[in-house]
Amino acid sequence: MLKIFFYRYQVFFYFFSFLISYVLYFINSDFSVFFIRETDLQADYFYKALSMKEFLSFENIVVNHPGIIPTYILAIIMVFFNDPVSSSQVIFNISYIFVAFIYALSITYFYLNTKEEVGDLGIFLSLLPLLFWPPFWYYLTCYGSDSFVIPTCIVILTKTFSMIKKPINISSKDLLILGILLSVGTTIKLSILPIAIISASAIVFTIFIELPEKRNKHIFKFI
Numbered sequence: 001m002l003k004i005f006f007y008r009y010q011v012f013f014y015f016f017s018f019l020i021s022y023v024l025y026f027i028n029s030d031f032s033v034f035f036i037r038e039t040d041l042q043a044d045y046f047y048k049a050l051s052m053k054e055f056l057s058f059e060n061i062v063v064n065h066p067g068i069i070p071t072y073i074l075a076i077i078m079v080f081f082n083d084p085v086s087s088s089q090v091i092f093n094i095s096y097i098f099v100a101f102i103y104a105l106s107i108t109y110f111y112l113n114t115k116e117e118v119g120d121l122g123i124f125l126s127l128l129p130l131l132f133w134p135p136f137w138y139y140l141t142c143y144g145s146d147s148f149v150i151p152t153c154i155v156i157l158t159k160t161f162s163m164i165k166k167p168i169n170i171s172s173k174d175l176l177i178l179g180i181l182l183s184v185g186t187t188i189k190l191s192i193l194p195i196a197i198i199s200a201s202a203i204v205f206t207i208f209i210e211l212p213e214k215r216n217k218h219i220f221k222f223i
Contacts, residue, residue, distance in 0.1 A: 012108035019100035019140065026141045027093055041144040042092060049074035050084055067145040068187045073098065074143065095143045103140065106151035110158045117165075145189040152185045153195050160199040167210035170203075175222040178203065 006013065045067060052075040077094050078084040084091060111123055118126070130136050130150070139146040159178050163170050182200060185192035200222075207218045 009108060011111045012104050015107050016101060016104035019103055020097060022137070023093075023096045023100050023141060027096070041142055041146075045071060045074055045144050046084075046088060046091075049078060053078045053084070066187065067189065069184065070143070070145050070148055070188065092143055095147075096141050099140055099143065099147045102148065102151045106154040110154050113158050113162050148188045149192060152181070152188055153192060156181050156185055156192075156195055156199055160202055164202060164206050167206050170207065170211065170218065172218075172221055175203075175218060179222060 048067070049071045052071055074091070074095060077091050077098075081087045081091060107127065110126075114123060114126075135146065136150060139150070156178075159174075159181060163174055163178065178199070182196040185196055203222060204219055207222075208215050211218060
């Protein structure tokens with residue numbers, strides 16, 4: 001059973017091992033980031049998450065577009081520490097591993113849903129520009145809403161194109177899942193909103209053109 005599971009999701013384990021190796025290298029290395037920010041991104045999220053943990057409230061102020069889900073995740077990690085402030089670096093190290101897990105999960109989802117059409121070479125060429133894009137690496141070890149933008153967009157776009165590819169198979173479940181993904185994306189960072197609008201528009205347009213008999217039912221459910 002475990003052997004079958006490994007062969008089914010071996011790409012996930014490869015990517016996860018690769019990204020975890022990078023995280024461990026970063027944690028044990030001493031080098032500075034390649035640019036200077038006006039604010040400390042991680043500090044913003046750390047103290048907002050600490051407020052969430054201690055007072056179970058975001059108050060009336062949110063940070064970084066609005067970063068609700070990343071803040072919740074960091075607050076959950078803090079629950080396991082009696083003194084989060086003195087253990088802040090350990091907490092961030094754990095968050096880096098969690099982000100690497102999400103990265104690997106999203107890329108594996110992309111792979112499993114596109115390998116039949118484009119093949120391994122096509123997938124490799126699709127991911128290659130991403131691997132040479134500095135933010136891909138920077139936000140893997142700098143926790144914040146930006147850490148979740150890339151994997152979330154990968155999943156949204158993969159789900160969108162898989163539905164457009166076979167419109168006749170679009171179901172209420174597909175519409176619900178995509179709707180949840182779009183909602184999750186916009187609660188992570190508002191810069192995902194253009195992707196969300198394009199995705200939603202593409203699905204509505206596809207339903208309207210390809211499924212005239214179901215257009216009212218499907219579009220209503222999607223909204």
